[in-house]
Amino acid sequence: MLLTKPVISGSLTILTLFLFNVAPKRVEASPLVNTTVVANNLNNPRGIAFDRNQALYVAEAGRGGSGPSIIGPELGVELVFGQTGAITRVQNGIQERIITGLPSLTLNPQGAPLPSVNGSDGPAIGPHDIIFDEAGNLLIAIGFASNPSVRGNLGSPGSDMGQVVKYSSDINGNWQKQGGFSTDLATYEQTNNPDQRGLISNPYGLKRLDNNKTLVVDAGANDLFEFDALGNLSLVTTFDTRLVNGIVMEAVPTSVALGPDGAYYVSELTGVPFPEGGARVYRIVPGQAPEIYADGFTQITGIEFDRSGNLYVLEYAVNSLLSPNNQLIGRLTQVAPNGQRTAVIDADGTLIAPNSITLGPDGDLYIANRSTFAGQGEIIRLDIASVPESASPISILIFGGLGLGWMIRRNRD
Numbered sequence: 001m002l003l004t005k006p007v008i009s010g011s012l013t014i015l016t017l018f019l020f021n022v023a024p025k026r027v028e029a030s031p032l033v034n035t036t037v038v039a040n041n042l043n044n045p046r047g048i049a050f051d052r053n054q055a056l057y058v059a060e061a062g063r064g065g066s067g068p069s070i071i072g073p074e075l076g077v078e079l080v081f082g083q084t085g086a087i088t089r090v091q092n093g094i095q096e097r098i099i100t101g102l103p104s105l106t107l108n109p110q111g112a113p114l115p116s117v118n119g120s121d122g123p124a125i126g127p128h129d130i131i132f133d134e135a136g137n138l139l140i141a142i143g144f145a146s147n148p149s150v151r152g153n154l155g156s157p158g159s160d161m162g163q164v165v166k167y168s169s170d171i172n173g174n175w176q177k178q179g180g181f182s183t184d185l186a187t188y189e190q191t192n193n194p195d196q197r198g199l200i201s202n203p204y205g206l207k208r209l210d211n212n213k214t215l216v217v218d219a220g221a222n223d224l225f226e227f228d229a230l231g232n233l234s235l236v237t238t239f240d241t242r243l244v245n246g247i248v249m250e251a252v253p254t255s256v257a258l259g260p261d262g263a264y265y266v267s268e269l270t271g272v273p274f275p276e277g278g279a280r281v282y283r284i285v286p287g288q289a290p291e292i293y294a295d296g297f298t299q300i301t302g303i304e305f306d307r308s309g310n311l312y313v314l315e316y317a318v319n320s321l322l323s324p325n326n327q328l329i330g331r332l333t334q335v336a337p338n339g340q341r342t343a344v345i346d347a348d349g350t351l352i353a354p355n356s357i358t359l360g361p362d363g364d365l366y367i368a369n370r371s372t373f374a375g376q377g378e379i380i381r382l383d384i385a386s387v388p389e390s391a392s393p394i395s396i397l398i399f400g401g402l403g404l405g406w407m408i409r410r411n412r413d
Contacts, residue, residue, distance in 0.1 A: 033344055034383035038366070039090050042377030045368040047129030047206065048358040052136060055091035056366065056379065057098075059140060061126035062086065063374040064106025068158075070150045073200055078108040079146070081154050085126035087140065087167075087175075090379070099175045102127050103142055103154070103161045106374075123372040125161075129206045129255075129356065131214065133229070137178065138167045141203040145220055148190035148201055162186025162201045164216060164231065183231035189221045195238045197222070197250075205255035205302075205356070207264075217253040217266060224253065224266060224284065237290055239268065239282070247273050255302045255356060259283065260309045265293060267300035267313065274299065274321040281313060281335075294335055302357040304365065306384060311335040312365060314357045318347045328353040332367070334387060344387050 039045075044061035051057065065082015072079040085102030088095060104126035129141040144151065144162035151161060164183035167175045186201040193199060202220030209215060213226045215236070224236040239251035250271040257265045264284040279300045283293040294313070299321060302314035315331045330351035334342045345351055355371030365382040 033386040033388075035345075035350065036381045036383075037378050038381050039088065039095050039379040040377070041375060042088060042379070043084065043086070043374045044124045044126070045088075045355065045371050045377035045379060046127065047131075047141070047356045048366050048368060048379060049130045049132055049138075050358075050361050051132055053091070054361045055089055056360070057130055057138070058088045058090070058368065058379055059127035059130045060086040060088055060097075060377070061124040061128060061143070062102065062104025062106075064104050064124055068154055069108060070105075070146055070153050072105075072107075072146055073198075079105040079125070080108045081105055081158055083157055084124075085142070087127065087130065087138065098173070099138075099167060102140070103158050105145075105161070122374060124374065125202070128202075128204045131206045131208050133166075133208065133214070134212060136169075138169075138175070139206060139214065140165050140167065141206050141216060143202045143204060143219075144186055145200065145202040147199050148186040149199070151186060162189075162203060164203060164206070164214075164227070166231075181231045183216070183227045183233060185216065185218050185221070185223075185225065185233070188225075188233055189218065189223075192235075193221075194235055195222045197241075204253070207256045207258055209258065215256045215258075215264060217256050219252050219254055219269070222251050222253060224256065224264070236264070236286060237284055239266075239290060244273055244275055244278065249273065249275075249278070254300060257303045257305055257311075259305060259311075265303055265305075265311070266290070267303045269299050269301060269316065272322075276318070276320050279315070281311070297333070301355045301371075302367075304357045304359050306359055306365070307363060309337045312344070312357055314351075314354050314367065316353055316355065316371075328372075330354040330369075332357070332382075342388060344382070 043063050045058050047059040049057045062084035064080050069078050069080045083101040085104040086097045087099035089098045104124050106124040125143045125145045128143045131139050141164050166178040166181040169175050185203045189201040200220035204219040205217045207215040216225050222239045225233050227233050241248050252269040252271050253266050254269050255267045259265050266282045270278050276298045277296050279297040280295040281293045282290040284290045299316040301316040304312050313333045317328045318331050319326045329347045331347045332345040334344050352370050353372045355368040358366045364384050367380045369380050370377045
């Protein structure tokens with residue numbers, strides 16, 4: 001057993017990858033739906049977005065670097081810093097990194113108490129999600145997964161960790177960070193600590209609203225926020241802990257979607273003990289407490305609605321992250337408006353450590369696959385026309401509530 005006591009949880013991008021002994025191998029599979037790889041050789045791919053010209057952009061969390069370092073909250077591991085995070089664009093069949101040098105943290109292989117993936121570069125914390133605002137600027141959520149008080153140890157290059165930053169492109173296609181915009185979730189956590197638990201911040205998922213505002217989930221702080229065009233933060237809600245087998249388990253929200261009913265939907269990964277079937281999708285109406293919309297999932301990392309109102313739920317792994325045989329085999333499930341569920345991509349090895357899911361302008365779904373592997377990540381396009389009709393009844397879907405849900409966090413009692 002790699003974990004000796006249940007006080008550990010924290011950032012999915014670090015802990016998860018060290019809870020199995022060998023890197024999972026690709027399994028030949030025959031999914032019922034048509035899938036195509038549209039980008040590959042990515043370093044820890046996370047969020048996906050499309051610009052006005054329907055070009056695809058991917059946030060790459062990077063592969064850390066050679067220092068400086070901080071001690072992460074999970075297992076007391078040393079995390080080393082580098083400027084290897086990036087944004088990749090795929091346009092007209094050409095894949096290129098258009099923004100480089102973004103902050104990235106990964107586990108120090110020399111000081112690691114657990115083996116790193118493939119014996120070298122593995123999971124990373126860095127750019128976790130991206131969206132475009134109404135002016136065509138790129139908003140990038142950069143994770144941190146640590147106590148805000150140690151961010152200063154990373155120096156000026158690491159100061160953007162724990163924040164949402166804005167980049168703009170000039171007429172020559174060069175991207176530059178924009179000043180006058182500040183969405184510092186790490187500082188908010190340190191100053192306010194809305195859930196009144198241990199201090200940790202890890203911005204993860206973004207969703208643009210129609211009112212010139214944006215939603216962001218902090219997977220470390222268990223919060224959902226909205227911010228305006230200047231980056232001013234406003235707390236929407238926090239997510240409560242649950243008692244599981246005598247362990248206080250945190251929610252760890254990972255992604256946020258806007259429902260056809262106008263409500264906010266948030267997925268959760270859950271923290272230790274990562275129970276199978278313990279992850280939920282919440283539905284939230286602003287001003288009201290989160291309510292369970294769908295449950296019975298395991299380690300959700302992404303949710304998205306299609307144009308017909310079906311909700312797609314992406315599971316990072318179908319087995320508990322504490323399972324000794326966990327190979328990070330993921331699954332994609334469709335939850336129809338009438339509550340029926342269909343396994344669109346079952347646990348057949350097609351999805352390995354999948355992360356985010358996005359509806360493209362073509363109406364197809366795009367998934368970040370092998371999302372916690374350096375150099376091995378890919379983006380998969382799923383032909384939504386090939387998705388079968390929902391057929392299996394669901395008994396655990398609960399209608400009438402409003403709610404949310406990423407990142408493994410430690411029990412900080």
